[in-house]
Amino acid sequence: MLRHCVCLLLWAVAAIPAGARTVVDALLSDALAAEARLDSRRALELLLEAERARPDDATILRRIARQYSDLTVELPDAASRKKAVERALDYSQRAVSLDPANPEGVLSLAVCYGKLALYSSTREKVELSRLVRLKTERALALDGDYAWAHHLLGRWHYEVSDLGAMARWAVRLIYGGLPDASTADAVRHLERAVALEPDQLQHQLELGFAYLAHGEREKARAAFEAGLAMPSRQKHDEPAKQRARAALAKL
Numbered sequence: 001m002l003r004h005c006v007c008l009l010l011w012a013v014a015a016i017p018a019g020a021r022t023v024v025d026a027l028l029s030d031a032l033a034a035e036a037r038l039d040s041r042r043a044l045e046l047l048l049e050a051e052r053a054r055p056d057d058a059t060i061l062r063r064i065a066r067q068y069s070d071l072t073v074e075l076p077d078a079a080s081r082k083k084a085v086e087r088a089l090d091y092s093q094r095a096v097s098l099d100p101a102n103p104e105g106v107l108s109l110a111v112c113y114g115k116l117a118l119y120s121s122t123r124e125k126v127e128l129s130r131l132v133r134l135k136t137e138r139a140l141a142l143d144g145d146y147a148w149a150h151h152l153l154g155r156w157h158y159e160v161s162d163l164g165a166m167a168r169w170a171v172r173l174i175y176g177g178l179p180d181a182s183t184a185d186a187v188r189h190l191e192r193a194v195a196l197e198p199d200q201l202q203h204q205l206e207l208g209f210a211y212l213a214h215g216e217r218e219k220a221r222a223a224f225e226a227g228l229a230m231p232s233r234q235k236h237d238e239p240a241k242q243r244a245r246a247a248l249a250k251l
Helices: 002-014 018-036 040-053 058-071 078-098 103-119 122-142 147-161 165-175 183-196 201-213 217-228 237-250
Strands: none
Touching: 018 040, 018 058, 040 058, 058 078, 058 103, 078 103, 103 122, 103 147, 122 147, 147 183, 147 201, 183 201, 201 217, 201 237, 217 237
């Protein structure tokens, strides 16, 4: 994942006119270093400064969206977290309008819609859930080997499958229902994510939840234990581990 970030930033620098390259190159390099330290606030400051120099650079806009999204881990209350997600969504939409065929940008929209659902009414949650699936499938259409798109679609399948018959009936009656979901598809997509990025602990942990939803408890245990044994490197790794530890304790 870090290597992917480096490639994106190098691409962004190459697209910058020679006169502006030195300043923006330094800002992007420092932002990447701050992100590697999990210092989202500093990375955001640097990227916003880069944006002032290059306001129509889709790569910079995508990086800003990610920092706003990552900030939700450390913000103290629901109101501030929702505001950060809304800012992330705004930057993601701008990036996609400039570069609509970029799968990372499209998936960023799906991530933002999913996070925004946490702070929304039931009707809004249903609409946002539909958008999560739509944008994730679009990202996979652009890149069938995009591990994080498989990850998010797998998670969508097991979470929607977990609603239960009564909840599904209510959603269908009141809000027109949701697209079909299955735990088998959840397992399939998350197994693919693990195959593509076996060292990414969040894929392993979410695969554990998919196995659990699918009734495969021993496979779930093995996936949780594999993910928990990996070192945390990204902003959302520790929260993912906390969820997995709680689930593992109940097995």
